[in-house]
Structures are given as structure tokens and as C-alpha cells.
Amino acid sequence: MTTLLLIIIYLAFISLGLPDSLLGAAWPVMQSDYEVPLETAGFLFMTIAGGTIISSLVSGKVLKRFGTGKVTFVSVLMTASALLGFHFAPSVVWLIISAIPLGLGAGAVDAGLNDYVATNYKAHHMSWLHSFWGVGAALGPIIMAQFILEDNSWRDGYFVISGIQFALVIILLFTLPLWNRVKKNRNITINEESEDLIDVINDEETKDVKPLQIKGVNLALFSFLFYCGVEATVGLWGSSFLVNVKGLSAATAAGWVSFYYAGITIGRFITGFITFKTTNRTLIRYGQIIALIGAIILFLPLPSIFSLVGFIIVGLGLAPIFPCMLHETPTRFGKKHSQTIMGYQMAIAYTGTTFIPPILGFIASQSTIGIFPICIVIFVAAMLLSSEKINSILRNKVY
Incomplete structure (x- = not known):
């Protein structure tokens, strides 16, 4: 029963990842069909992410009232309907209208499933959960890419993804009773590797202060901002960069961006095993260094094939960062403030997703999409520096 529900949760996270990469992959063709400026994709993306922020902020109360199973069912139903709306949208206005339930549904699923897995399953399942998002x-x-290549029809691509989502809705409907049964039968699992450090960090220095006053919290928020900014920017503007700067076809560009997400997927699956042997802190550091190397490859004036290599390396580097930073929260700042700080981190993460890609799109429309790799290098470097500063603060506390 427990294993069956875990499989369903993984399937739900696959459905969460499916729409995230569609807009960026389809936009070069959609832009031509609707005859709108490049930065329109940024506004659509902002609408989706804005809905995600709103639903994640209220998800705590909604989850407590209705339960994770029901919220996940309704949320996936919303995203499936929204994707169907994209398929039929006669104008950009209808795309914006469809983007609202797409964002609202995604935020509730993300917050609900992360909390459910963290509470009811072992810690390494978090990395695997996020690897299924990458799938x-x-x-x-x-x-x-397949539909663009065959019929130049991005609408059919949205229709098929919507059908997959509706299939999951049916599965969720028939498995609703499982959620409460598993929750009642399982004990909460605590991440044993963090236990000693938690006791050190959660000392008198942080006992009576507000969460945002704890040393390192602002830097952690900074890291989440730029992590999600990088992940979303590469996904949204990667295809446009390959088409307009590297001269690739829209179908080929969409296929290459899929390798970026494949890098995240494979990397997170492997990370789930590596967590048994090393610390979150080490995985975060080396992930950021690898992502920086990939971004530099994209920046250098190399043949087009190296862009594919760069996308894959960036994806592999980003893979462990987000789930490991989530797991590291109680270790860094203590269990007392962990839940509150986790909420701040998710809100800031979605803020990065919401605003950084559209800002880059606006700047690119006024200049050139060629600034894309430069911005990725800057964002990854900023994330690395803030993360290392947190490590320095923690070393001073412990020693």
C-alpha cells in the first residue's frame, strides 16, 4: 500500500514537470503564430508562476482542511484543463486566462507533495521525487518537438500532454482512500545525518530571535532566488537562444532543451543514492560548480554542438541543489524555525521563477537573446558565493 502510493506520488510529480518546460519549447512557433513580441512568453510565464506563488502561500490551510490526496486530485484536474485551454486558445488573451489555473494547480501540488513525502517517507525519497519532476x-x-517536426503543430503537443494529465486525474480519483491510510500507519522519519548539527545550530543564539534575524537566512533566500531563476530561465529561453543565436530549427532546439531537463532528472536520481555517502553541503557545492562550468561552455563562442553539452552539464549541476537545500534547512537554522524558513524559501524560489526569466526576456527584446548565457553565468556565480558564505557562517557557529 505504501509503495503503491509512493508510485502515485512520483507519477503526480511527473505531471508537475510536464507543463513546466512546454512553453519554452513551443514558444518559437507560438510567437510566429500569434505574431507577438518575444517577451510575451515572459508575461505568460509570470502569470503561471504568480498563480503558483499564490497557491503555495495558501496551501497550508487548504491541505489541513482537505488533505493532500484531495488537493492533489483537484490541482492536477486544474492543470489538465488549463493545458486543454492552451490547445484551443484563439488568442494570447486566452493563453493568459489558461495560465492562471495552470499556476494555481502546480503550486498546490508542489507544496502538498513535498510536505507529504518529507513527513511520511525517508529523506532520500526527496531527491528521487524531484528526479521524477525532471522526467x-x-x-x-x-x-x-515531435509534433512541431511533423506538423508544425504546437497545439497538438499541448493536447497530448493534457490527455496524460487527465489520465492521472482518473488514477488519483480511484486512489484517494490510500492517502489517509498511509499517513495513519507510518511514523515520521527524521533525517539522521542532520541530527547532531541541528542540536548545535538550534542553540541559545537562535532561540529567541525571529527567523529572518538568524545569521545566514537572507543568504539562503538569495540562493533559492537565483537557483530557481537559473532553472526557469534556461527552460524558458534556451530554445530561443538556440534558434536565434545558434541557428538551429525550432524542433531541434526543443529536443536539445529536453536534454537539459534529462540532466536534472538523471542527476537527481543518482543524488538519491549519493546522499547515503556524503553530505547535502558537499552536493550543493559541487552541483553549483558543475552548473557554472556548463554555463561558461554556453557563453564561449564554440560550435553549436557544444551548446548541447553545456545544457546537459548545467542540468546535471543543478540536479542536487534544490532538494539538498530543502533538506539542509533544519540543519542550517534549527528545527524550531525550520518550518517558517522553509515557507520563506519556497516563496522566494517562486519569486525567482516568476520575475527573473521575464526580466531577461524584456532586456533581450531590447538588445539580443545573446545575453542569455552571460546572465546564466552571473546567476550561478551569485548562488555559489551566497551558499559558500552560509557555510562560512555555520563553521564559525560550530567551531
């Missing part, structure tokens, strides 16, 4: 994010551009 969906990688499949999205592959499916879209």
Missing part, C-alpha cells in the same frame, strides 16, 4: 520536464519538450 516530466524532459518528456514535455520531446513530445512537443
Whole structure:
């Protein structure tokens, strides 16, 4: 029963990833069909992410009232309907209207499933959970590229993804009773590797202060901001960069971006095993260094094939960072403030997703999409520096 529900949760996270990469992959063709400026994709993306922020902020109360199973069912139903709306949208206005439930549904699923897995399953399942998001994010551009290549029809790509989502809705409907049964039968698992450090960090220095006054919290928020900014920016503008700067076809560009998401997927699957042997802190550091190397490859004036290599390396580097930073929260700042700080981190993460890609799109429309790799290098470097500063603060506390 427990294993069956875990499989369903993984499937739900695949469905969460599927729509995330579709807009960026399809936009070069959609832009032509609707005859709108490049930065329109940024506004659509902002609408989706804005809905995600709103639903994640209220998800705590909604989850307590209705339960994770029901919220996940309704949320996936919303995203499936929204994707169907993209398929039929006669104008950009209808795309914006469809983007609202797409964002609202995604935020509730994300917050609910992360909390459920953290509470009811072992810690390494978090990395694997996020790897299944990558499965969906990688499949999205592959499916879209196939329809663009054959019929130049991005609408059919959205229709197929919507059908997959509706299939999951049916599965969730018939498995609703499982959620409460598993929750009642399982004990909460605590991440044993963090236990000693938690006791050190959660000392008198942080006992009576507000969460945002704890040393390192602002730097952690900074890291989440730029992590999600990088992840979303590469997904949204990667295809446009390859088409307009590297001269690739829209179908080929969409396929190459799917390798970026494949890098995230494979990396997170491997990370789930590596967590048994090393610390979150080490995985975060080396992930950021690898992502920086990939970004530099994209920046250098190399043949087009190296862009594919760069996308894959960036994806592999980003893979462990987000789930490991989530797991590291109680270790860094103590269990007392962990839940509150976790909420701040998710809000800031979605803020990065919401605003950084559209800002880059606006700047690119006034200049050139060629600034894309430069911005990725800057964002990854900023994330690395803030993360290392947190490590320095923690070393001073412990020693």
C-alpha cells in the first residue's frame, strides 16, 4: 500500500514537470503564430508562476482542511484543463486566462507533495521525487518537438500532454482512500545525518530571535532566488537562444532543451543514492560548480554542438541543489524555525521563477537573446558565493 502510493506520488510529480518546460519549447512557433513580441512568453510565464506563488502561500490551510490526496486530485484536474485551454486558445488573451489555473494547480501540488513525502517517507525519497519532476520536464519538450517536426503543430503537443494529465486525474480519483491510510500507519522519519548539527545550530543564539534575524537566512533566500531563476530561465529561453543565436530549427532546439531537463532528472536520481555517502553541503557545492562550468561552455563562442553539452552539464549541476537545500534547512537554522524558513524559501524560489526569466526576456527584446548565457553565468556565480558564505557562517557557529 505504501509503495503503491509512493508510485502515485512520483507519477503526480511527473505531471508537475510536464507543463513546466512546454512553453519554452513551443514558444518559437507560438510567437510566429500569434505574431507577438518575444517577451510575451515572459508575461505568460509570470502569470503561471504568480498563480503558483499564490497557491503555495495558501496551501497550508487548504491541505489541513482537505488533505493532500484531495488537493492533489483537484490541482492536477486544474492543470489538465488549463493545458486543454492552451490547445484551443484563439488568442494570447486566452493563453493568459489558461495560465492562471495552470499556476494555481502546480503550486498546490508542489507544496502538498513535498510536505507529504518529507513527513511520511525517508529523506532520500526527496531527491528521487524531484528526479521524477525532471522526467516530466524532459518528456514535455520531446513530445512537443515531435509534433512541431511533423506538423508544425504546437497545439497538438499541448493536447497530448493534457490527455496524460487527465489520465492521472482518473488514477488519483480511484486512489484517494490510500492517502489517509498511509499517513495513519507510518511514523515520521527524521533525517539522521542532520541530527547532531541541528542540536548545535538550534542553540541559545537562535532561540529567541525571529527567523529572518538568524545569521545566514537572507543568504539562503538569495540562493533559492537565483537557483530557481537559473532553472526557469534556461527552460524558458534556451530554445530561443538556440534558434536565434545558434541557428538551429525550432524542433531541434526543443529536443536539445529536453536534454537539459534529462540532466536534472538523471542527476537527481543518482543524488538519491549519493546522499547515503556524503553530505547535502558537499552536493550543493559541487552541483553549483558543475552548473557554472556548463554555463561558461554556453557563453564561449564554440560550435553549436557544444551548446548541447553545456545544457546537459548545467542540468546535471543543478540536479542536487534544490532538494539538498530543502533538506539542509533544519540543519542550517534549527528545527524550531525550520518550518517558517522553509515557507520563506519556497516563496522566494517562486519569486525567482516568476520575475527573473521575464526580466531577461524584456532586456533581450531590447538588445539580443545573446545575453542569455552571460546572465546564466552571473546567476550561478551569485548562488555559489551566497551558499559558500552560509557555510562560512555555520563553521564559525560550530567551531
